Amino acid sequence: MNRFDQRIDRAGTQAVKLDARDKVFGREDVIPLWVADMDFAAPEAVTRALAERAAHPVYGYTLFPDSLYQSLQDWFATRHHWTIERSQIVMAPGVVPSLHAAAMAFAAPGEGIIIQPPVYPPFFSAIEKTGRRVVENPLLETADGYRMDLEHLEQCAVPSDTRLLILCSPHNPVGRVWRDGELEAVLAIARRHDLVVLSDEIHCDLVFPDKPRHRVLATIANPEDPLITAVAPSKSFNMPGLGLSALVSANREVLGAVQSEFDRWHMPQCHPFSIAGFAAGYREGGPWLDELMAYLQGSRDEVLATIRQRLPGIRAQEPEGSYLLWLDCRGLGLSNAELKRFFVQEAAVGLNPGYTFGSQGSGFMRLNLGSPRPVLREALGRIERALGRL
Numbered sequence: 001m002n003r004f005d006q007r008i009d010r011a012g013t014q015a016v017k018l019d020a021r022d023k024v025f026g027r028e029d030v031i032p033l034w035v036a037d038m039d040f041a042a043p044e045a046v047t048r049a050l051a052e053r054a055a056h057p058v059y060g061y062t063l064f065p066d067s068l069y070q071s072l073q074d075w076f077a078t079r080h081h082w083t084i085e086r087s088q089i090v091m092a093p094g095v096v097p098s099l100h101a102a103a104m105a106f107a108a109p110g111e112g113i114i115i116q117p118p119v120y121p122p123f124f125s126a127i128e129k130t131g132r133r134v135v136e137n138p139l140l141e142t143a144d145g146y147r148m149d150l151e152h153l154e155q156c157a158v159p160s161d162t163r164l165l166i167l168c169s170p171h172n173p174v175g176r177v178w179r180d181g182e183l184e185a186v187l188a189i190a191r192r193h194d195l196v197v198l199s200d201e202i203h204c205d206l207v208f209p210d211k212p213r214h215r216v217l218a219t220i221a222n223p224e225d226p227l228i229t230a231v232a233p234s235k236s237f238n239m240p241g242l243g244l245s246a247l248v249s250a251n252r253e254v255l256g257a258v259q260s261e262f263d264r265w266h267m268p269q270c271h272p273f274s275i276a277g278f279a280a281g282y283r284e285g286g287p288w289l290d291e292l293m294a295y296l297q298g299s300r301d302e303v304l305a306t307i308r309q310r311l312p313g314i315r316a317q318e319p320e321g322s323y324l325l326w327l328d329c330r331g332l333g334l335s336n337a338e339l340k341r342f343f344v345q346e347a348a349v350g351l352n353p354g355y356t357f358g359s360q361g362s363g364f365m366r367l368n369l370g371s372p373r374p375v376l377r378e379a380l381g382r383i384e385r386a387l388g389r390l
């Protein structure tokens with residue numbers, strides 16, 4: 001049996017995906033294919049590192065060891081051909097906190113921050129909750145997948161009070177892996193209009209083997225560009241509950257500005273378990289990740305085929321990266337409220353409503369492929385039967 005086919009019961013572990021079902025969907029029996037974590041066991045190396053750390057009974061204040069930075073540097077040099085100096089790294093308590101810190105560091109209250117919806121909902125809330133202004137550059141929907149609207153991006157960047165662009169690369173929820181030409185165009189626009197760019201590359205390792213490689217934006221930027229990259233092992237090795245992430249920039253001023261935001265709040269991200277998991281994932285998780293991506297690719301293909309053959313009214317473009325599938329349900333002719341009701345009440349499957357990713361997500365739902373295939377099959381079967389009753 002493939003290790004990823006194994007069902008692991010997460011209920012009762014305070015897993016948001018499982019244990020918040022009653023609160024979010026109003027029933028506990030939906031098959032949960034929503035929150036972006038996977039139902040798979042993390043690499044053995046991560047579990048072992050955590051167990052070893054736990055076996056030492058003193059959990060005191062902890063330093064970031066050099067080996068932690070080295071694990072990150074080695075991973076990105078090997079996997080992404082990106083050379084990172086130790087002085088270019090700032091540890092952070094997560095990517096979403098980093099979005100908040102960047103919003104505060106680079107824009108004043110009321111100033112504009114560009115995002116490209118449909119996009120991961122905290123891109124909106126990081127801007128709104130810090131009192132900055134959302135500037136939307138919606139992605140263009142084409143027959144060949146989503147693209148950035150570069151012309152409109154330039155227009156968004158023109159006003160002098162537009163300060164920051166938050167890029168999602170690869171893009172959650174549409175699964176696009178941005179090409180070099182697109183990334184170069186983004187950098188050129190940012191240079192012309194003095195924009196800081198925060199590139200959220202948390203999904204960078206989750207690119208399907210049959211798709212183009214992920215390109216780290218920093219590897220085509222100039223060192224002086226005001227660019228900051230957010231990375232983490234949390235999605236790659238399925239340990240987002242551990243929290244730790246990193247910010248990387250060759251531009252000292254930009255890196256220092258975000259560090260100052262964290263310092264203002266005295267955010268102590270240095271947690272002995274996060275450190276152990278982070279380093280073990282990057283040091284030893286490679287073979288596990290390769291197996292995972294092969295498995296997810298098979299799941300993706302099977303799910304897409306099932307959708308085509310058995311779920312009339314629903315379509316999905318093939319994602320290039322991330323384990324998320326963006327379902328176009330507009331063919332069902334349901335309102336957002338009806339769509340939500342259909343999946344929860346009729347199908348008993350828990351998905352993320354597309355409108356939470358911006359108004360461009362109206363009529364869409366997001367499905368998480370990170371569950372054993374038997375679970376995905378059961379969920380698709382439920383949707384098929386519910387469609388038959390529509």
Ligand SMILES: Cc1ncc(COP(=O)(O)O)c(C=O)c1O
Binds near residue numbers: 036093096
């Ligand atoms: C694009 C993106 N950024 C950030 C996160 C979460 O980051 P963190 O858990 O480190 O705050 C997610 C999780 O789904 C994501 O999709």
